[in-house]
Amino acid sequence: MIEAWRRAGRGNLVPILTVLLIIIGIWYLGAIRMNAQWERDQAARAGIELSLPELVSRTLSQDRPVLPAPHQVAEGLWQGVAGQAVTSRRSLVWHGWVTLSATLAGFAIGTAAGIVLAIGIVHSRAMDQSVMPWAVASQTVPILAIAPMVIVVLASIGVTGLLPKAIIAAWLSFFPVLVGMVKGLRTPDGMQLDQMRSWSAGGGRTFWHLRLPSSLPYLFASLKVAIAAALVGTIVGELPAGATAGLGARLLSGSYYGQTVQIWSALFAAAILAATLVAIVGLLERATLKRMGLAR
Amino acid sequence: MSAIPILGVWLAGLALNLWLARFDTRATRTAVALIFGATIILLWEMTVRIYQVPTVILPAPSLIAESVVANRSILWADFVQTILKGALSGWVIGAAAAVATAIAIDRSPFLQRGLLPIGNFVSALPIVGIAPILVMWFGFDWQSKAAVVVVMVFFPILVNMVAGLKATEPMQRDLMSSWAAPYWPALWKLRLPAAMPFLFNGLKITTTLALIGAIVAEFFGSPTRGMGFRISTAVGRLDLPLVWAEIVVAALAGTLFYGIVALIEKKVTFWHPSQRG
Amino acid sequence: MDASPLPRNAAIAPAAPVIEARGVSLTFQTADGPVHALKDVDLSIGRGEFVSFIGPSGCGKTTFLRSIAALETPTGGTLSVNGMEPDAARRARAYGYVFQAPGLYPWRTIAGNISLPLEIMGFSRAERAERIARVLDLVELSGFGAKFPWQLSGGMQQRASIARALAFDADILLMDEPFGALDEIVRDRLNEALLELWRKTGKTIGFVTHSIPEAVYLSTRIVVMSPRPGRITRVIESTLPAERPLDIRDTPEFIALAHEVREGLREGHAHD
Numbered sequence: 001m002i003e004a005w006r007r008a009g010r011g012n013l014v015p016i017l018t019v020l021l022i023i024i025g026i027w028y029l030g031a032i033r034m035n036a037q038w039e040r041d042q043a044a045r046a047g048i049e050l051s052l053p054e055l056v057s058r059t060l061s062q063d064r065p066v067l068p069a070p071h072q073v074a075e076g077l078w079q080g081v082a083g084q085a086v087t088s089r090r091s092l093v094w095h096g097w098v099t100l101s102a103t104l105a106g107f108a109i110g111t112a113a114g115i116v117l118a119i120g121i122v123h124s125r126a127m128d129q130s131v132m133p134w135a136v137a138s139q140t141v142p143i144l145a146i147a148p149m150v151i152v153v154l155a156s157i158g159v160t161g162l163l164p165k166a167i168i169a170a171w172l173s174f175f176p177v178l179v180g181m182v183k184g185l186r187t188p189d190g191m192q193l194d195q196m197r198s199w200s201a202g203g204g205r206t207f208w209h210l211r212l213p214s215s216l217p218y219l220f221a222s223l224k225v226a227i228a229a230a231l232v233g234t235i236v237g238e239l240p241a242g243a244t245a246g247l248g249a250r251l252l253s254g255s256y257y258g259q260t261v262q263i264w265s266a267l268f269a270a271a272i273l274a275a276t277l278v279a280i281v282g283l284l285e286r287a288t289l290k291r292m293g294l295a296r
Numbered sequence: 297m298s299a300i301p302i303l304g305v306w307l308a309g310l311a312l313n314l315w316l317a318r319f320d321t322r323a324t325r326t327a328v329a330l331i332f333g334a335t336i337i338l339l340w341e342m343t344v345r346i347y348q349v350p351t352v353i354l355p356a357p358s359l360i361a362e363s364v365v366a367n368r369s370i371l372w373a374d375f376v377q378t379i380l381k382g383a384l385s386g387w388v389i390g391a392a393a394a395v396a397t398a399i400a401i402d403r404s405p406f407l408q409r410g411l412l413p414i415g416n417f418v419s420a421l422p423i424v425g426i427a428p429i430l431v432m433w434f435g436f437d438w439q440s441k442a443a444v445v446v447v448m449v450f451f452p453i454l455v456n457m458v459a460g461l462k463a464t465e466p467m468q469r470d471l472m473s474s475w476a477a478p479y480w481p482a483l484w485k486l487r488l489p490a491a492m493p494f495l496f497n498g499l500k501i502t503t504t505l506a507l508i509g510a511i512v513a514e515f516f517g518s519p520t521r522g523m524g525f526r527i528s529t530a531v532g533r534l535d536l537p538l539v540w541a542e543i544v545v546a547a548l549a550g551t552l553f554y555g556i557v558a559l560i561e562k563k564v565t566f567w568h569p570s571q572r573g
Numbered sequence: 574m575d576a577s578p579l580p581r582n583a584a585i586a587p588a589a590p591v592i593e594a595r596g597v598s599l600t601f602q603t604a605d606g607p608v609h610a611l612k613d614v615d616l617s618i619g620r621g622e623f624v625s626f627i628g629p630s631g632c633g634k635t636t637f638l639r640s641i642a643a644l645e646t647p648t649g650g651t652l653s654v655n656g657m658e659p660d661a662a663r664r665a666r667a668y669g670y671v672f673q674a675p676g677l678y679p680w681r682t683i684a685g686n687i688s689l690p691l692e693i694m695g696f697s698r699a700e701r702a703e704r705i706a707r708v709l710d711l712v713e714l715s716g717f718g719a720k721f722p723w724q725l726s727g728g729m730q731q732r733a734s735i736a737r738a739l740a741f742d743a744d745i746l747l748m749d750e751p752f753g754a755l756d757e758i759v760r761d762r763l764n765e766a767l768l769e770l771w772r773k774t775g776k777t778i779g780f781v782t783h784s785i786p787e788a789v790y791l792s793t794r795i796v797v798m799s800p801r802p803g804r805i806t807r808v809i810e811s812t813l814p815a816e817r818p819l820d821i822r823d824t825p826e827f828i829a830l831a832h833e834v835r836e837g838l839r840e841g842h843a844h845d
Contacts, residue, residue, distance in 0.1 A: 012409045012410075012413060014410075015406050015407065015408075015409040015410030015411075016409070016410045016413055016414065017410075018406070018410050019407065019410030019411050019414055020410075020414070023414075034433075066432070066433070125317045125318070125320065126310075126313045126314045126316075126317035126328065128317075129313070129316075129317050129320075129324075129325050129328035129329060129332075130313050130317075130328055130329060130331075130332035131332065132329075133329040134329065134332065134333060137551060139504065140503065140504055140550045140551045140553070140554035140555075141504070141546065141547040141550045141551065142504055142507035142508040142511060142546050142547075142550050144424075144508045144512070145507065145508050145511035145512055145523075145524065145527075145546060146527065146539075146543050146546070148515060148527075148528065148531075149527055149528075149531050149539055149543075152531045153352070153353060153531070153536070156352055156353070156534070157352075157353055224420070228420045228421075228422075231422055232422040232424060235422050235424070235425060236424060236512060239512075239515055247425075248425075251425055251428055252428070252516075254428065255428030255429075255431070255432065255516055258432075260429070260432070263428055263429055264429070266425070267425045267426065267429075270421070270422045270425055271421045271422070274420055274421050274422055275417060275420065275421070278420050465676070467672050467674060467676050468676055468678075470639075470644050470670070470672070471670065471672070471676055472693075473643075473644060473663070474642055474644065474663065474668070474669075474670040475666065475690040475693050475694065475741075476663050476664045476665075476666055477690075477693045478693075481692070481693045482693075485689060485692070485693070486678070489678065489680045490678075492680075565680075566680075567679035567680040567721060567723070568679070569723075572723065
């Protein structure tokens with residue numbers, strides 16, 4: 001079985017790389033197309049005629065291209081990560097750390113609150129009927145969109161720095177965890193619960209030996225959603241004017257000054273960060289479920 | 297001392313709900329949820345009044361309601377700009393593109409194996425971040441917002457649709473094969489209907505994403521209307537009741553959008569076990 | 574496509590066999606090495622016969638049925654259906670196939686489900702309505718056409734799936750443990766109904782089962798198979814009359830046949 005999986009994994013590599021190559025190809029063509037207008041205008045103004053190879057090479061090395069070429073973004077990313085001291089304001093590592101710390105703080109708060117409330121909901125019918133409809137309905141509300149407002153309001157009463165962003169991140173990671181955990185804690189069916197009762201196990205024992213273990217697959221599935229949401233929340237929280245630190249602020253300042261390479265680098269830094277965080281949760285998931293014998 | 301009425305309301309609401317929850321009928325369950333919501337709003341109002349919380353920090357619900365009524369024409373214009381023009385058009389285009397792509401790569405397992413992991417990966421990324429880029433490309437008006445929404449909703453719907461097209465059992469595909477059904481009738485009569493629950497799952501998740509994309513994109517530049525624009529300028533003027541009024545509209549719009557999609561789902565996938573209830 | 578009620582009858586002499594297998598083998602390549610699902614299977618089935626395939630799991634009975642239906646491709650030997658390659662026969666819509674589960678589409682009514690193969694095969698609307706009414710009557714489901722599958726019992730769903738396989742009037746009916754998931758009582762009734770239907774329509778039926786009484790009760794011929802490699806160990810001609818009430822199962826003749834089948838199964842087992 002494991003062997004079969006491994007072969008399937010190997011089998012996917014070639015298609016993924018192919019699709020990636022196609023995307024990069026389209027990207028280069030797009031960069032040439034979208035940046036060509038400016039080069040032609042420049043050339044016309046200078047009264048010179050550009051040959052095609054010249055035009056192509058110029059479109060791929062502009063300072064402020066409409067669409068930076070992949071290698072420019074890679075270079076910007078590399079410059080931002082390795083080309084600066086990590087304490088520098090131009091270092092993506094520094095900005096990334098600002099974003100990451102708020103994300104993790106918020107994620108921890110949101111997850112803890114979600115789990116605690118879920119346990120309460122599973123054990124109290126009044127709480128279940130009061131909170132759950134609102135928790136479910138709140139998933140349809142674009143909470144993220146008001147994140148910048150929260151930052152500004154909190155700043156006006158003197159709360160700045162990591163905390164406001166962490167609050168947004170916590171709020172966004174809270175709901176997936178709550179909904180997933182309630183679902184998970186409820187997976188044991190009547191037969192399993194009756195069996196516990198037949199062994200005259202109390203509420204505590206039923207919780208530790210039945211409900212909690214059966215909820216873990218659901219918990220991890222929602223943790224993956226939650227950490228991605230927390231990161232998005234933090235980045236959006238860094239968007240209001242005045243923010244100077246974090247990947248969101250890099251995006252915003254890039255867009256103010258037309259520094260497209262900076263925007264794309266920040267974007268890819270955020271993507272890499274998101275992928276890493278989700279992957280770490282995924283690894284924890286696999287290790288935990290494997291120890292419990294639940295891994296597929 | 298001033299905390300006593302607040303505590304009183306809270307305890308009264310709690311006691312009422314604890315009592316009602318024991319009946320556990322459809323009516324009492326709705327009542328419990330409504331009482332909970334009403335209690336929160338009441339507590340909010342009382343707290344703001346008794347402690348004289350500055351409007352800048354937290355306006356009272358009554359003040360927000362007043363602002364909704366007073367600014368209804370502004371709110372409507374913002375709703376049209378952001379929700380109908382930006383979010384809805386982008387969502388429709390993105391969904392159509394995702395479904396078309398899923399069908400286009402349906403006959404190529406190679407492309408599917410390549411595109412699916414990438415789609416799953418992209419779905420977890422902070423895609424709102426492309427908003428500044430797309431605002432640069434498509435200008436300040438709703439077209440750039442729709443473009444952000446297209447990108448945000450495309451991958452979640454694509455991933456769901458591809459999974460849905462795979463969702464038929466081998467036996468049902470064998471049946472089609474035993475009737476020597478050509479590709480298109482089999483797709484049209486078997487696999488598309490079977491994919492509907494998956495498609496609607498994707499459509500429902502992305503309603504919220506569409507609103508978020510449309511609103512957040514306005515923070516990077518917009519004409520002088522739109523919900524994101526209004527929120528950011530009202531915050532600047534410390535007109536918090538108006539900000540909250542926009543939030544109320546956004547919340548209602550989000551719930552309504554989701555509700556309509558869920559209703560269509562109920563009509564289309566009436567046969568699915570989850571809908572038969 | 575004439576609408577005359579019934580096709581050729583069993584009474585017509587079996588000139589050429591409808592299904593003919595010569596040295597059919599099928600080997601699956603798996604991670605644990607090759608698996609011989611079928612090895613050197615020879616069998617010919619004449620028009621109007623009711624042939625059961627019985628054997629333990631892994632004996633290749635389902636694989637053989639699927640090969641006839643061109644849902645699997647043999648790796649050796651020759652197989653012909655109606656004198657054609659199985660795949661050509663499939664494209665000519667030579668057979669109706671009934672699976673273990675009804676496999677009805679939940680978004681279509683019973684009538685809509687029966688209509689589906691007819692739509693795919695391009696029958697006119699009027700023709701479809703006429704055929705649906707006829708097969709619903711044949712499986713005693715008249716009046717249930719407008720119901721959705723999930724509103725019917727398991728036995729009724731399986732009858733609907735048989736109706737669906739009958740709707741386009743193929744001469745051959747291939748059934749892969751169609752009643753395996755049903756309880757004994759429902760099964761008895763459906764067995765009786767199936768025999769009645771076979772007598773009325775004169776179709777050639779290939780029937781996979783793992784129930785000895787079912788095989789003996791239904792068949793004109795019982796093919797006993799055994800696993801590793803999947804092969805035919807014995808072919809038993811039924812001595813029972815065409816008219817078979819349910820209590821024929823208590824007659825000494827029936828019990829003797831059942832015994833012979835059991836012997837055949839044990840014999841196959843001894844090779845291990």
